[in-house]
Amino acid sequence: MSAAAIAFESVRVRYRGADRDALRGIDLTIAPGEFVALVGASGCGKTTLLRTVNRLTPLDGGRITIDGADIATLDPVALRRTIGYAIQATGLFSHMSVARNVGIVPELLGWERERTAARVDDMLALVRLDPARYRDRRPRELSGGEAQRVGVARALAAEPRVLLMDEPFGALDAIVRRDLQRELARIVDDVGTTTLFVTHDVHEARRLADRIVVLRDGAIEQCATPHEILSAPATPFVRDLFAEER
Template sequence: MIRFEGVSRRFAGADRPAVDGIDLAIAEGSTCVLIGPSGCGKSTTLRMVNRLVEPDNGRVLLDGRDVAGVDPVQLRRGIGYVLQGIGLFPHRNVADNVATVPRLLGWKRARTADRVDEMLALVGLDPKDYRDRRPDELSGGQRQRVGVARALAADPAILLMDEPFGAVDPVARDRLQVEIGAILRRLKKTVIIVTHDIDEAMRMGDRVVLMREGRIVQADTPDRVLAAPADGFVESFVGEDRALRRLALTRAGAIAVPGDPGDAPGITGDTSLKDALALLLSSGAEHLAVTGGDGPAVLTLTAIRDTASRES
């Protein structure tokens, strides 16, 4: 668990604290997304976990241990870190980039090589095709995948991601958010993500923390943030189309009912209701065939509308 207890930080010359007395607990194995306008303190908060920034007051605890008492170098070697700029070493090939921390930890060559291949495969890059390439031979999305592989190479329990997909084109970004999010949940890592993208926050977070002027305004599940904004600031920040954003959080298989779909267009149970609605509208169909469950199932436009309008 990661815990912030009364944590504050003011930078020299600033008229107010960058982080102002926050209290926050992040459960082990969960993904917490920090979001808010520029200058709200989200990146400063993240960087206090690995001591790139030191708090003026309060404590940051990892499994009950104050990070202030841990050697910064050793601390950082045990925490994965992914940046917006990716930060790959341009003079090193992909394998050498991914192997950075295992080598610093003194892993044997064979173990390191096996781990490099395992991590590349995990993020969807065939080791045979990508191991010997240099960063300038990769697309933005591929470089970001390598950055994630490098951050996970030494199997850290904690992963920090600061605007991880901000430099990637929108199409690749959406795909990366889904794929990397699924990987992190499967590995049960404790993750903090900083983003300004509300859709990214809702898609990747188990818990979303909205910040404003160094303080936490609301910390809750994505669905609760969308369904019950804490105040006018949160309501404005998540947008007027928050009902559609809620549809992106629900899978078709969760509300489909058993039935004979006939020749209706087909989707998988993992399809979001937002994507299902788009298909219904574009195809002119009244219902969809949902596959991947225990048997034939049907998703209707009425069910999607009911889900979008329900306040919980």
């Protein structure tokens, strides 16, 4: 698995019918293996920015490169199979077992059955779900925390170059959430995938991220390490956002 560098160059997005840009020229460079949290109020563009990376949201200006290749020139299906994606609602396929959900991208990539099965067990173990107990369950038989773990396992199964996560722990209670944050920190340390993580929880961002990008009205307000954000907020908005963390 090789972690990828991502570069956003003047990235602009305007949704159809909107009277202003959802992203107003984002410039951002992410190093291989870096964990970057995108924070800001709802509607600030953080989810939109995340979704531009796997081309769920098309650009209206600028470009995005992964390891130097402009993603607009790549086949979107092939691109997405190299990018892990985990979201708050999990998006697990309700008619498939946990094992098939986790192994779906390897299956799409045409991995051999034994290799996929072994990888599924590895991934379940990685997110601390006993493969023997969970492999054959359906998503509806899982708790919120378990479903979220399966979602993370699925996102990582095909050894992605980039991991995109959109408030993956947003719907969980505080204890489970704390637990999963700790596990995610361990996992990304282990696998070292370049990770973009959307959250409105500044505490979560501070715990997990190498760098925090604060977005406001579709533009970057500040982009810095958690330490810098706390010690030297660039604007009153950033200072207020992180007020409780200091």
